[in-house]
Amino acid sequence: MPPIRDKFIIHSKAVVCQDVDLKGDITIGPGTVVHPKAIIYAIGGPIVIGSNNIIEEGATIVNRRKEVMRIGDENLFEIGSRVESPSVGDQNTVSTKARVHHTVRIGSHCSIGPKCFINTSEDIKLDDFTVLYGPNWEERLWSGRGQKQAEDLSTKHVEYLKEWLPKFNRLRRGEMP
Amino acid sequence: MSATIKYYCSCLSNTVVPPAPHLPSSSHSFHTLPELYFCEECDAVRCNECVSIEVSGYYCPNCLFEVPSASVRAEKNRCARNCFFCPQCFNTLAVVPSDPPDGTSFHQANSMGEPPFLLYCNNCRWDSAEAGITFEKSTGLAQQLQKHEDSAPDSLEFERLKDFFEPLLRASSSNTQHAPGTSSHSTHTNPITAAASSALARDIPGVSKYHPPPPRSRQKSKHGSKDDMPTYRSRVEIGGINGYGAGGEKDADLFSRLEHPSQVSTLAQKWTGSWSVSPLSRDLKPIRIPLHSRLTKRCPSCRHILIKPEQKAQSVRFKIKLVAANYLPAIEVHLPQPTASTRRVPGARTTQDADQSNSSRSSLLPGKSYPFRLGLKNPLYDPIQVRLVVQRQPLPAVPSAGEASTEKSRRPPFAISLPSTAFSIAPYAEAWEYEDEDDLDGLDDDDGLSPVKAAKGRSKTVGVLEKKANTTIVGGEIVIAKDGRGDAKFNMLVSYTYRSDEPPVDEMIGSKRATDLVKTNPETKTFTFYTVVDLGTIIPKEDARTASPDAY
Numbered sequence A: 001m002p003p004i005r006d007k008f009i010i011h012s013k014a015v016v017c018q019d020v021d022l023k024g025d026i027t028i029g030p031g032t033v034v035h036p037k038a039i040i041y042a043i044g045g046p047i048v049i050g051s052n053n054i055i056e057e058g059a060t061i062v063n064r065r066k067e068v069m070r071i072g073d074e075n076l077f078e079i080g081s082r083v084e085s086p087s088v089g090d091q092n093t094v095s096t097k098a099r100v101h102h103t104v105r106i107g108s109h110c111s112i113g114p115k116c117f118i119n120t121s122e123d124i125k126l127d128d129f130t131v132l133y134g135p136n137w138e139e140r141l142w143s144g145r146g147q148k149q150a151e152d153l154s155t156k157h158v159e160y161l162k163e164w165l166p167k168f169n170r171l172r173r174g175e176m177p
Numbered sequence B: 001m002s003a004t005i006k007y008y009c010s011c012l013s014n015t016v017v018p019p020a021p022h023l024p025s026s027s028h029s030f031h032t033l034p035e036l037y038f039c040e041e042c043d044a045v046r047c048n049e050c051v052s053i054e055v056s057g058y059y060c061p062n063c064l065f066e067v068p069s070a071s072v073r074a075e076k077n078r079c080a081r082n083c084f085f086c087p088q089c090f091n092t093l094a095v096v097p098s099d100p101p102d103g104t105s106f107h108q109a110n111s112m113g114e115p116p117f118l119l120y121c122n123n124c125r126w127d128s129a130e131a132g133i134t135f136e137k138s139t140g141l142a143q144q145l146q147k148h149e150d151s152a153p154d155s156l157e158f159e160r161l162k163d164f165f166e167p168l169l170r171a172s173s174s175n176t177q178h179a180p181g182t183s184s185h186s187t188h189t190n191p192i193t194a195a196a197s198s199a200l201a202r203d204i205p206g207v208s209k210y211h212p213p214p215p216r217s218r219q220k221s222k223h224g225s226k227d228d229m230p231t232y233r234s235r236v237e238i239g240g241i242n243g244y245g246a247g248g249e250k251d252a253d254l255f256s257r258l259e260h261p262s263q264v265s266t267l268a269q270k271w272t273g274s275w276s277v278s279p280l281s282r283d284l285k286p287i288r289i290p291l292h293s294r295l296t297k298r299c300p301s302c303r304h305i306l307i308k309p310e311q312k313a314q315s316v317r318f319k320i321k322l323v324a325a326n327y328l329p330a331i332e333v334h335l336p337q338p339t340a341s342t343r344r345v346p347g348a349r350t351t352q353d354a355d356q357s358n359s360s361r362s363s364l365l366p367g368k369s370y371p372f373r374l375g376l377k378n379p380l381y382d383p384i385q386v387r388l389v390v391q392r393q394p395l396p397a398v399p400s401a402g403e404a405s406t407e408k409s410r411r412p413p414f415a416i417s418l419p420s421t422a423f424s425i426a427p428y429a430e431a432w433e434y435e436d437e438d439d440l441d442g443l444d445d446d447d448g449l450s451p452v453k454a455a456k457g458r459s460k461t462v463g464v465l466e467k468k469a470n471t472t473i474v475g476g477e478i479v480i481a482k483d484g485r486g487d488a489k490f491n492m493l494v495s496y497t498y499r500s501d502e503p504p505v506d507e508m509i510g511s512k513r514a515t516d517l518v519k520t521n522p523e524t525k526t527f528t529f530y531t532v533v534d535l536g537t538i539i540p541k542e543d544a545r546t547a548s549p550d551a552y
């Protein structure tokens, strides 16, 4: 394997803390908040993260594949979660300590509950509105009712972090797009 | 670690001496220290088995509303406000408004949100509209649901059952001097039990129908028994929601069309409901949260209150809290190393690994001796003098069935050595009061209670090992007999002498010892209590050879 060349493109409106662990070719879009101690490794191919995502402490995002790993908008990766999905849609929540294997693509409006673990031998895609929860990783489909409220909450969450994180953390700047 | 210690409450026996540790009754008589109470009036340890309990208040664990006991029954022991469990995952549900119509942002909409309101689960994202339940107002949801609940056939049936039993209950209480019939062993003599058992014998939804041949006694009681209980006929055939769940043709049809296991409600989901619950998970209704109670506990012999919580549900404090941990020294047992790793190739396992493997009971090998440590912590503001005595074990009386009664099996399986003299433990103090006197308060200024000297030739293992703040660590040793087997468990009598605030009028058990110990201070009292120490299991020789180290 050739050595990984670091290339970080961080949008001027993104909030990426200094103390994050980045490797490889990574693009971070406007409004996206990356907390300290988050880990983003583009080992195989590049990682492109859209706008207004939140990546919390200890959350790990890894691209093991050659093709670009695309993460959409307004996703929340909670503390200690680990996602290696080749693609992630919009408005998903990956809860604390949840893990998603590199064979699983995530649609939109999905919720992966705390400590849920998705690992398949073949490539699959989680349908939009999939909910995984509980100790047995049970699966449901969300009706979508309350979606507007969820969006609203997510917007407020991002706004709050954008205001407060820079007061206590040094920010990282990458090349402008 | 794997070695444990428990404290004795004498309530289950007539003697102050606990049962031998190998007896089954032992486990019921000993408790961990945090579970025990202390009655100052009786100067005795009390446990949850013997204290008398009164409910001092009911509250909802979710909204912390204190429910007056008068309304607990009417509200069927559940929160009558806005507290519900998710029927899918048992998370608590939140009340949320409907989403505003497309195009408008949420900020622009009414701050209270738009009706209809829903109950929404943040964990599995279930909402009550899935079960066809929405609310016009965001408050008093339980009342809004009450109408559904009260008109449910199951609920109506229950009301009818109560009405049916009411006169029977009255009748039975009015003539309690009811001469027992000839078949007195029959449970049918009491009209209440008779009525209840006949009602219970009816078909239970979800359980396959079973018709045992009616026993003779019942047939008799039907014809002109003194019970003269009318037969109860249910008005509705109980069949769950939409007639499903009764185990009939309809269910078979339903289940033949299932596509995914998640469509069926699980057993856990079903048995939390008060009434028969649909077999389909999509029909499950939100569950009102059951109330909790706060308890007052009293000493069984003198009726003094040992535990009295504060009235407010939000408070985690107690008005009265007489727990044993504030009176008796807390003891920790530590058996440094189980045999599992000592038998391994040196270096094959790091000590860290070995420590982690200690979560299971440690195993001891026959013919070996093991040092162990007892850490005693003084909860009192005065220094105490402690003496430890191992209770003599009666020999295992009869060897277990099928085994030849040899001389060997009559020998005790192990022997325990403990410091034979009393030792002191410094008083409890707030953390900041200790400062750096810790170092000074070592073994040196110990008033003549230094470790057991060469007399026993074990000055390193048996005796006082360390003193720090209000903790004294003493060492003991267990020697396992060559043919030892069973649990390395022994009863230990702990007596401690402390300065008493009262004049020493009623000197109690062990007072003789007390005067021996502290001659200078007459105002001392001695309290004694029993503990059981469990150091682990002795692996008999033959098993030890075959036991693979990988098993740990």
Ligand SMILES: [Zn+2]
Pocket: B009, B010, B011, B012, B045, B046, B047, B050, B051, B300
């Ligand atoms: Zn008792």
Ligand SMILES: [Zn+2]
Pocket: B009, B010, B011, B012, B045, B046, B047, B048, B049, B050, B051
């Ligand atoms: Zn008791």
Ligand SMILES: [Zn+2]
Pocket: B060, B061, B062, B063, B064, B065, B079, B080, B081, B082, B083, B289
């Ligand atoms: Zn409540």
Ligand SMILES: [Zn+2]
Pocket: B086, B087, B088, B089, B090, B091, B121, B122, B123, B124, B125, B126
């Ligand atoms: Zn739920």
Ligand SMILES: [Zn+2]
Pocket: B039, B040, B041, B042, B043, B299, B300, B301, B302, B303, B304
């Ligand atoms: Zn008492």
